[in-house]
Amino acid sequence: MTAVRRWHAELAWLGGGGFGGDAGGLAHDVLVEASGERFTAVTAGIAADGVPPGTERLSGLTLPGLANAHSHAFHRALRGQAAGSTFWAWRERMYDVASRLTPDSYYALARAVYAEMALAGVTCVGEFHYLHHDGGGRPYSDPNEMGRLLVSAARDAGVRITLLDTCYLAAGFAPGGSALPLSGAQLRFGDGSAASWASRMAEFGCDALGMAAPHARLGAAIHSVRAVPPGQMGEVMAWSRAHGAPVHAHLSEQPRENSECQAAFGGTPAEVLDGAGVLGPRTSLVHATHVSPPDVARLGAAQSTVCACPLTEADLADGVGPFGDLAAAGCPVALGSDGHSVVDLLEEARWLELGQRLVSRRRGHFAPSSLMGFLTAGGHACLGWPEAGEIVPGAYADLVTVPLDSPRLAGADPDPGAGADPLGVLVAAGTAADVRHVVASGADVVRDGRHLLVDDVPHALAASIDAVLG
Amino acid sequence: MTAVRRWHAELAWLGGGGFGGDAGGLAHDVLVEASGERFTAVTAGIAADGVPPGTERLSGLTLPGLANAHSHAFHRALRGQAAGSTFWAWRERMYDVASRLTPDSYYALARAVYAEMALAGVTCVGEFHYLHHDGGGRPYSDPNEMGRLLVSAARDAGVRITLLDTCYLAAGFAPGGSALPLSGAQLRFGDGSAASWASRMAEFGCDALGMAAPHARLGAAIHSVRAVPPGQMGEVMAWSRAHGAPVHAHLSEQPRENSECQAAFGGTPAEVLDGAGVLGPRTSLVHATHVSPPDVARLGAAQSTVCACPLTEADLADGVGPFGDLAAAGCPVALGSDGHSVVDLLEEARWLELGQRLVSRRRGHFAPSSLMGFLTAGGHACLGWPEAGEIVPGAYADLVTVPLDSPRLAGADPDPGAGADPLGVLVAAGTAADVRHVVASGADVVRDGRHLLVDDVPHALAASIDAVLG
Numbered sequence: 001m002t003a004v005r006r007w008h009a010e011l012a013w014l015g016g017g018g019f020g021g022d023a024g025g026l027a028h029d030v031l032v033e034a035s036g037e038r039f040t041a042v043t044a045g046i047a048a049d050g051v052p053p054g055t056e057r058l059s060g061l062t063l064p065g066l067a068n069a070h071s072h073a074f075h076r077a078l079r080g081q082a083a084g085s086t087f088w089a090w091r092e093r094m095y096d097v098a099s100r101l102t103p104d105s106y107y108a109l110a111r112a113v114y115a116e117m118a119l120a121g122v123t124c125v126g127e128f129h130y131l132h133h134d135g136g137g138r139p140y141s142d143p144n145e146m147g148r149l150l151v152s153a154a155r156d157a158g159v160r161i162t163l164l165d166t167c168y169l170a171a172g173f174a175p176g177g178s179a180l181p182l183s184g185a186q187l188r189f190g191d192g193s194a195a196s197w198a199s200r201m202a203e204f205g206c207d208a209l210g211m212a213a214p215h216a217r218l219g220a221a222i223h224s225v226r227a228v229p230p231g232q233m234g235e236v237m238a239w240s241r242a243h244g245a246p247v248h249a250h251l252s253e254q255p256r257e258n259s260e261c262q263a264a265f266g267g268t269p270a271e272v273l274d275g276a277g278v279l280g281p282r283t284s285l286v287h288a289t290h291v292s293p294p295d296v297a298r299l300g301a302a303q304s305t306v307c308a309c310p311l312t313e314a315d316l317a318d319g320v321g322p323f324g325d326l327a328a329a330g331c332p333v334a335l336g337s338d339g340h341s342v343v344d345l346l347e348e349a350r351w352l353e354l355g356q357r358l359v360s361r362r363r364g365h366f367a368p369s370s371l372m373g374f375l376t377a378g379g380h381a382c383l384g385w386p387e388a389g390e391i392v393p394g395a396y397a398d399l400v401t402v403p404l405d406s407p408r409l410a411g412a413d414p415d416p417g418a419g420a421d422p423l424g425v426l427v428a429a430g431t432a433a434d435v436r437h438v439v440a441s442g443a444d445v446v447r448d449g450r451h452l453l454v455d456d457v458p459h460a461l462a463a464s465i466d467a468v469l470g
Numbered sequence: 471m472t473a474v475r476r477w478h479a480e481l482a483w484l485g486g487g488g489f490g491g492d493a494g495g496l497a498h499d500v501l502v503e504a505s506g507e508r509f510t511a512v513t514a515g516i517a518a519d520g521v522p523p524g525t526e527r528l529s530g531l532t533l534p535g536l537a538n539a540h541s542h543a544f545h546r547a548l549r550g551q552a553a554g555s556t557f558w559a560w561r562e563r564m565y566d567v568a569s570r571l572t573p574d575s576y577y578a579l580a581r582a583v584y585a586e587m588a589l590a591g592v593t594c595v596g597e598f599h600y601l602h603h604d605g606g607g608r609p610y611s612d613p614n615e616m617g618r619l620l621v622s623a624a625r626d627a628g629v630r631i632t633l634l635d636t637c638y639l640a641a642g643f644a645p646g647g648s649a650l651p652l653s654g655a656q657l658r659f660g661d662g663s664a665a666s667w668a669s670r671m672a673e674f675g676c677d678a679l680g681m682a683a684p685h686a687r688l689g690a691a692i693h694s695v696r697a698v699p700p701g702q703m704g705e706v707m708a709w710s711r712a713h714g715a716p717v718h719a720h721l722s723e724q725p726r727e728n729s730e731c732q733a734a735f736g737g738t739p740a741e742v743l744d745g746a747g748v749l750g751p752r753t754s755l756v757h758a759t760h761v762s763p764p765d766v767a768r769l770g771a772a773q774s775t776v777c778a779c780p781l782t783e784a785d786l787a788d789g790v791g792p793f794g795d796l797a798a799a800g801c802p803v804a805l806g807s808d809g810h811s812v813v814d815l816l817e818e819a820r821w822l823e824l825g826q827r828l829v830s831r832r833r834g835h836f837a838p839s840s841l842m843g844f845l846t847a848g849g850h851a852c853l854g855w856p857e858a859g860e861i862v863p864g865a866y867a868d869l870v871t872v873p874l875d876s877p878r879l880a881g882a883d884p885d886p887g888a889g890a891d892p893l894g895v896l897v898a899a900g901t902a903a904d905v906r907h908v909v910a911s912g913a914d915v916v917r918d919g920r921h922l923l924v925d926d927v928p929h930a931l932a933a934s935i936d937a938v939l940g
Contacts, residue, residue, distance in 0.1 A: 079881055080895030085834045116877045255831075314824035315898075317833045342878065342899040347817075354784035358828070361725075363787045364555045407586045408812065408902070410928035411549055411935040419939050425550030428785075429812040432878070433903030458880035465881040469889050 002036040005442060006055040007399060009062035011414045013423060014042065015390025016373035025369070026422065028414070030062070031055070034397035037214070037441035042391055058401045058437065061412075061422050063372065064389045065123025065398025065440055066345045067379025069307045070248070070286050070336025072128055073110040073150065074101055077465045079341055087254050087316045094339075095185035097468060098131055103140070105467045106131070107149040112460035114157035115451050116343050120432035121400040123440035125159055126336065126383045128221050128248060128286070130166035130189040132200070137187030144204045151216045158438075158445035158453045160396070162383040163212070164248045165204070166221035167197040167228050167236050173264040179229045194228070194235035201239055210245035210384065215441060217245065217384050222278060224250040225261050225269040233276040240282060246384040248307070249273060251285040253318050258290055270295035279304050284334065284382040289313055289321040296322060300329025305382040308374075310351035312338035320355040324365040333370075334379040344432040345375050353427065368423035397442035402426065402434045409434060472506040475912060476525040477869060478518065479532035481884045483893060485860025486843035495839070496892065498884070500532070501525070504867035507684070507911035512861055528871045528907065531882075531892050533842065534859045535593025535868025535910055536815045537849025539777045540718070540756050540806025542598055543580040543620065544571055547935045549811055557724050557786045564809075565655035567938060568601055573610070575937045576601070577619040582930035584627035585921050586813050590902035591870040593910035595629055596806065596853045598691050598718060598756070600636035600659040602670070607657030614674045621686045628908075628915035628923045630866070632853040633682070634718045635674070636691035637667040637698050637706050643734035649699045664698070664705035671709055680713040680854065685911060687715070687854050692748060694720040695731050695739040703746040710752060716854040718777070719743060721755040723788050728760050740765035749774050754804065754852040759783055759791040766792060770799025775852040778844075780821035782808035790825040794835040803840075804849040814902040815845050823897065838893035867912035872896065872904045879904060 012030040027044035031051055034040060048057070074097060083093040101109070110127075117125055127150050133139050142148065147163050154161035168189035170179030182190045191197040201220070206212040210219065220240045222228045228236070240247045252258055252269050261269045270291055273279055279302035286307045288299065299306065306326045313319065316339070327333050335348045349371040356365040366374075377389030380396075388396035404412045404422060408429040413419025426434075438446035451457050482500040497514035501521055504510055518527070544567060553563040571579070580597075587595055597620050603609050612618065617633050624631035638659035640649030652660045661667040671690070676682040680689065690710045692698045698706070710717045722728055722739050731739045740761055743749055749772035756777045758769065769776065776796045783789065786809070797803050805818045819841040826835040836844075847859030850866075858866040874882045874892060878899040883889025896904075908916035921927050 077881065078890075080838075080890035080892075080898045082834060082837075082891075082894065085832050087833075090833065116880075119877050311824075314821075314828050315833075317827035317831045319831060320828055342820075344878075344899075344901075350812075351784075354781075355828070357787035358784050358790055358825070361787050361789055362555050363557075363560065363785075364552060368550075405928040405932070406903075407589050407927050407931065408814075410586075410931035411547065413936075413939075419936065420548075420550035421552075422550075424552065428550045429814075431814075431901050431903055433876075433901060457877050458875040461877065461880035462875070466883075466889065469883075 003442070005034045006052055007032045007058050008046065008048065008051045008055045009058040010060060011422065012062040012391055013372060014392065015064050015377055016369060032391060032399070034442045037397055039391065039393050039395050039397050041393055058399065060401055060403035060405070060436065061426070063400045063402070064376040064391050065400055066121045066375045067124045067334065067383055067389060068117055068122045068336055068345060069126045069284065069334035069379040069382055070128055070309055070338045071125050072339060073113045074098060074106060074131065075339040076113045077109065077468050078339065087318065090316060098188065099135060099185040100468050101131060103145055103149055105464065106146060107153055108464040109468060110150050110153035111156050111454065112457060112464045113340065114154050114159050115454035115457045116461060118158050118438055118445045119435060119451055119457060120343050120345060121435040121438055122345060123159055123398040123438065124161070124380055124383060124385055124388060125154060126162045126164055126248065128164045128166055130168045130223060132191065133188045135188060137190060143200050147204060151213060155213065155215050156453060158440055158443065160215045160385065160441060162217050162219045162246065164219045164221040165201060166223050167191065167194055167232070168223040169193065169232055170227050170229060172226050173260045194232035198235050198239050206243070208243065210243040219246040219248065219384055222247065222249040224257065225272050226257055230265065230272055230276040233278055237277055246282055246284060246382060247278065248284045248286060249278065251288050252290040253287040255290050268292060268295055270298055274298055286336070287313060287318065287321060288326060289318045291322065296325050296329050299326060300331050303330055305332045305334055307334045307336050307382065308352050309336045309338035310348050310355050311342050314351070315339060315341040320359045323352060324356050332378050332381065333374040334382045335374050346426065346430040346432065349375055349427050368421060368427045371427050372423055397439060399439040400435060401437040402430060403436055406434050475504050476522055477502045477528050478516065478521045478525045479528040480530060481892065482532040482861055483842060484512065484862065485534050485847055486839060502861060502869070504912045507867055509861065509863050509865050509867050511863055528869065530871055530873035530875070530906065531896070533870045533872070534846040534861050535870055536591045536845045537594045537804065537853055537859060538587055538592045538807055538815060539596045539754065539804035539849040539852055540598055540779055540808045541595050542809060543583045544568060544576060544601065545809040546583045547579065547938050548809065557788065560786060568658065569605060569655040570938050571601060573615055573619055575934065576616060577623050579934040579938060580620050580623035581626050581924065582927060582934045583810065584624050584629050585924035585927045586931060588628050588908055588915045589905060589921055589927060590813050590815060591905040591908055592815060593629055593868040593908065594631070594850055594853060594855055594858060595624060596632045596634055596718065598634045598636060600638045600693060602661065603658050605658065607660060613670050617674060621683060625683065625685050626923060628910055628913065630685045630855065630911060632687050632689045632716065634689045634691040635671060636693050637661065637664055637702070638693040639663065639702055640697050640699060642696050643730045664702035668705050668709050676713070678713065680715040689716040689718065689854055692717065692719040694727065695742050696727055700735065700742055700746040703748055707747055716752055716754060716852060717748065718754045718756060719748065721758045722760040723757040725760050738762060738765050740768055744768055756806070757783060757788065757791060758796060759788045761792065766795050766799050769796060770801050773800055775802045775804055777804045777806050777852065778822050779806045779808035780818050780825050781812050784821070785809060785811040790829045793822060794826045802848050802851065803844040804852045805844050816896065816900040816902065819845055819897050838891060838897045841897050842893055867909060869909040870905060871907040872900060873906055876904050
């Protein structure tokens with residue numbers, strides 16, 4: 001028998017009113033009912049004495065679950081390390097960590113990192129996964145062992161996952177537009193060809209919709225124009241079309257990618273992706289830091305999602321992408337914590353807006369409700385979970401509760417008036433530390449700031465990082 | 471009899487080794503002793519069974535107290551409000567809040583905000599105070615009533631304060647370089663002339679060193695070149711010289727200040743301040759966002775401190791100042807939370823570095839220990855507390871303890887080796903929520919995340935903001 005649960009939220013932001021079709025927005029005294037992993041009824045304005053017995057009260061502000069649309073779980077081991085003065089120097093350090101991972105150590109690290117995400121209100125993660133093979137580039141006896149353990153890690157941390165299984169074939173552009181062969185740590189990433197990648201994907205095992213488990217769907221990724229020759233991209237897109245599955249790609253994170261792409265192919269990375277048929281509404285471009293105005297128009301016309309990772313883009317000295325222009329051009333927006341120098345989606349949302357202010361010298365690019373929409377429905381949609389990220393009947397039963405009585409959020413006024421809008425205060429000053437309760441797919445994952453499945457998340461992080469770094 | 475206290479820190483960062491003269495840095499098992507408000511002995515490497523009875527164990531990482539070098543306490547009421555698309559539109563909303571404050575409501579708000587700071591690890595605040603008079607610009611019966619209540623608010627919240635009592639005379643530049651008269655909310659700010667400002671300062675009551683109370687020193691501020699005609703600045707500097715007291719001034723926060731200053735005086739704001747004798751090692755310039763290379767050299771040569779407020783400079787769309795260049799030119803650096811859109815000095819330090827990365831496209835401008843030095847000794851020095859901000863004998867007995875076992879800081883490796891430096895992790899991912907214990911001037915202020923003097927800080931914030939915004 002499917003479990004029926006009820007919550008009574010003091011104040012809830014129901015979502016942006018996108019797929020649910022209603023007005024969304026803030027509502028008081030909301031009775032939320034779920035059967036199994038989906039909401040069945042959402043009713044605002046129910047007094048406390050009018051709720052059924054056994055209903056759980058959620059004090060403070062309750063939000064839909066947050067989606068972390070771009071993750072490289074193992075980068076968490078690099079948090080706080082100096083790692084050089086350029087992106088490319090940092091990448092060498094990152095490769096060193098990548099070369100150390102075993103299936104066991106990677107499972108432990110990923111489970112801890114996904115648990116850290118859950119504590120921060122994340123109910124679904126998009127794992128951009130390219131660490132497929134052993135240190136010599138040889139497939140494990142199950143060639144999808146690494147991907148499967150990420151799926152297990154997410155399950156064991158209580159979050160849904162889209163495994164964005166990544167096609168990674170080349171070390172970069174060689175003169176004349178040919179592909180540089182992989183070497184060193186990169187050998188672990190490579191499948192040799194997109195056809196081999198697709199064969200491995202076929203072995204993974206998922207249904208016609210790409211679902212690999214109730215909490216996991218399979219998606220595709222093209223690492224970047226650096227790593228996948230244009231002629232190989234069609235195979236990835238064919239797999240995506242066959243499964244209605246999302247495709248993600250890094251795009252123009254650093255100027256060097258642009259200049260090398262221009263030299264190799266005579267076009268921008270966005271033009272190359274477009275020419276290879278990669279753009280479209282099922283496609284998400286990660287970073288898009290250094291895209292030109294014509295690129296912006298191209299991405300907008302394709303209705304491709306742009307996934308911003310503001311903390312990582314600052315950490316790696318990428319720069320600030322034209323996210324306001326991209327949104328205005330028609331791109332849906334999502335957010336990711338990417339390299340996990342910090343895992344805090346509220347800080348990501350804050351700095352999406354603040355980064356735009358720094359470069360434009362104007363305030364107010366994204367309304368707080370827009371930023372929250374990017375973190376919830378926007379992120380879920382681009383990960384292939386269109387029925388998640390709002391508190392409406394039929395949606396995945398994800399709830400994230402932040403009390404409004406922390407020092408950071410105090411002063412938020414739940415009633416329209418002279419005071420500050422709760423969502424405004426949340427994006428101005430909220431942090432992962434403000435997340436008190438998390439329900440994902442109808443199940444309690446975090447209660448009173450404590451993860452219910454991973455006993456001691458900081459210990460799990462420290463131990464798993466120590467096991468990797470030695 | 472003066473109280474003697476002892477703590478035993480599992481791991482401590484003793485400071486940058488500046489005024490204390492030793493090497494500073496990280497140390498294990500540090501026995502710290504204080505008599506009254508000052509440290510008397512600091513000894514590393516003392517085993518737990520070797521400490522005197524009654525010694526308190528501090529688990530995790532213990533830091534010197536943080537200084538918040540630039541605060542406008544009442545701006546906290548604006549957190550999360552939209553307030554327009556430009557700095558100047560935001561200023562109108564800020565003036566509206568300023569016009570609503572009474573001595574009673576301001577005391578309550580300031581006490582709550584300083585308590586929020588204490589919870590974030592702040593042991594000393596620099597309050598840039600210009601709300602001197604009643605709504606019509608008439609002095610209160612005690613013309614220093616508003617300043618005194620800020621001093622009381624800091625005492626009652628357990629933090630030291632430098633009241634940077636601000637000279638504010640003009641609404642801006644008028645054609646021909648004359649001063650626009652104050653009007654509206656600004657009437658509360660004005661003393662009419664620097665001589666009247668100095669008379670009011672004389673009435674405040676402080677000793678020859680500017681100490682107004684054991685926890686409070688008086689300092690001076692020149693609001694900006696917009697608000698104080700150059701001919702009036704000498705009087706403020708004379709007061710500062712007579713008391714050896716710090717002088718702070720806003721500098722080039724917005725391009726419009728620069729262009730108007732150039733039109734009025736034929737020079738940059740830094741040139742105007744220099745010409746009026748304002749620059750020097752006791753002077754701090756706040757923001758310095760839009761300073762030219764010659765300005766940078768000028769400020770560096772003067773050894774003036776630059777006080778960065780990265781969160782506010784982002785919130786108000788000011789831009790990113792050349793803080794790396796300023797530090798290289800010789801400016802000490804401090805940090806402030808200014809408009810308090812968020813009160814989190816660790817996030818300020820993180821974004822001081824990340825802002826430089828975004829504009830320079832390079833990583834590694836400030837080492838984590840430098841950033842921590844800005845937050846501790848750097849901030850205290852520019853507020854006129856040179857004997858604070860390090861854990862050394864003779865310094866103010868301030869201790870801030872952050873456990874390293876939060877999800878954010880987990881993975882920090884206290885021992886030199888392959889792992890991440892604790893300070894590196896702290897500036898990468900630490901937040902105000904990580905602060906567990908705070909000792910200021912030898913007294914416990916925060917214990918286990920709970921403020922010991924202000925019973926319920928979030929309630930105090932919400933009630934005092936509600937009283938102001940009505």
